[in-house]
Amino acid sequence: MTVTPVHPAEATTGPEIELRSRITVELVDHAASDIGVVRAARVSTAGERAHREERGDDYIGGLIRYLMRSRHGSPFEHNYMTFLVNAPIFTIRHMMRHRTWSFNEESARYKDLESVFYVPDSDRLLKQEGKPGHYQYVPGTEEDHELVTTSASTAYRAAFREYQRMLDAGIARELARTVLPVATYSTVYATCNARSLMHFLSLRTNRADATYVSHPQREVEIVAEQMESEFARLMPLTHAAYESYGRVSP
Numbered sequence: 508m509t510v511t512p513v514h515p516a517e518a519t520t521g522p523e524i525e526l527r528s529r530i531t532v533e534l535v536d537h538a539a540s541d542i543g544v545v546r547a548a549r550v551s552t553a554g555e556r557a558h559r560e561e562r563g564d565d566y567i568g569g570l571i572r573y574l575m576r577s578r579h580g581s582p583f584e585h586n587y588m589t590f591l592v593n594a595p596i597f598t599i600r601h602m603m604r605h606r607t608w609s610f611n612e613e614s615a616r617y618k619d620l621e622s623v624f625y626v627p628d629s630d631r632l633l634k635q636e637g638k639p640g641h642y643q644y645v646p647g648t649e650e651d652h653e654l655v656t657t658s659a660s661t662a663y664r665a666a667f668r669e670y671q672r673m674l675d676a677g678i679a680r681e682l683a684r685t686v687l688p689v690a691t692y693s694t695v696y697a698t699c700n701a702r703s704l705m706h707f708l709s710l711r712t713n714r715a716d717a718t719y720v721s722h723p724q725r726e727v728e729i730v731a732e733q734m735e736s737e738f739a740r741l742m743p744l745t746h747a748a749y750e751s752y753g754r755v756s757p
């Protein structure tokens with residue numbers, strides 16, 4: 508959505524900004540399959556033949572479950588999935604903590620950033636109660652949502668105005684960008700293998716049935732959920748085994 512100025516002082520001077528709640532993940536490339544896991548594992552006993560073996564789902568599923576259960580993780584590394592993610596910088600920062608992934612991100616040194624900023628949508632739980640590590644999230648009122656949108660858009664508009672002011676004066680992009688908030692949208696290419704994706708999912712989704720329950724921020728969980736549905740589609744037997752053994756990466 509595009510918002511009109513909300514703060515009286517900004518009414519005539521604020522630049523146009525876009526407030527966005529949508530976080531998107533697109534699978535742009537992959538080489539990932541359940542049979543690939545089996546072939547990688549089978550090389551230990553079948554040697555060269557492993558690469559040409561055809562196997563039915565019962566065999567593939569059984570071997571994958573065995574590998575998952577006994578935490579033989581390396582056969583799950585011979586594949587890749589590349590995702591194009593459009594998300595606020597604070598969410599991309601969460602993603603980038605995962606060191607076994609490869610990333611390439613839009614550069615704020617080499618291009619002007621667009622005036623697109625994150626605001627939570629009306630379903631996002633707004634209030635936290637309790638201690639760090641044990642927070643409960645509860646819905647906000649309509650007024651709370653209005654406050655978040657108003658405060659955020661006032662700050663974003665002021666930040667973007669100063670960013671533009673510096674760019675217009677010829678200040679280098681790498682310095683002008685320092686005033687922009689972590690809610691600014693960015694785009695990243697992110698590539699992982701199934702083993703590193705399972706580790707990411709175990710930490711970045713909140714599932715009560717997991718062996719180790721994690722409490723990620725909702726925005727990175729939205730990224731993880733979209734990645735998980737692609738993973739389940741490409742590698743259904745691996746995904747099923749991951750679910751059966753408590754969502755622990757092997």
Ligand SMILES: Cc1cc2nc3c(=O)[nH]c(=O)nc-3n(C[C@H](O)[C@H](O)[C@H](O)COP(=O)(O)OP(=O)(O)OC[C@H]3O[C@@H](n4cnc5c(N)ncnc54)[C@H](O)[C@@H]3O)c2cc1C
Binds near residue numbers: 605724
């Ligand atoms: C709910 C939640 C809250 C968090 N809060 C904070 C916070 O307050 N502050 C903060 O700084 N971070 C925080 N993090 C990030 C967290 O500490 C990890 O950096 C992030 O989850 C990546 O996980 P990882 O290190 O296991 O895995 P990855 O980087 O994805 O690596 C995968 C695995 O490879 C191995 N590995 C990778 N690098 C090394 C290495 N150098 N040495 C040994 N083994 C290695 C480990 O086995 C690791 O589990 C939080 C994460 C979550 C999910």
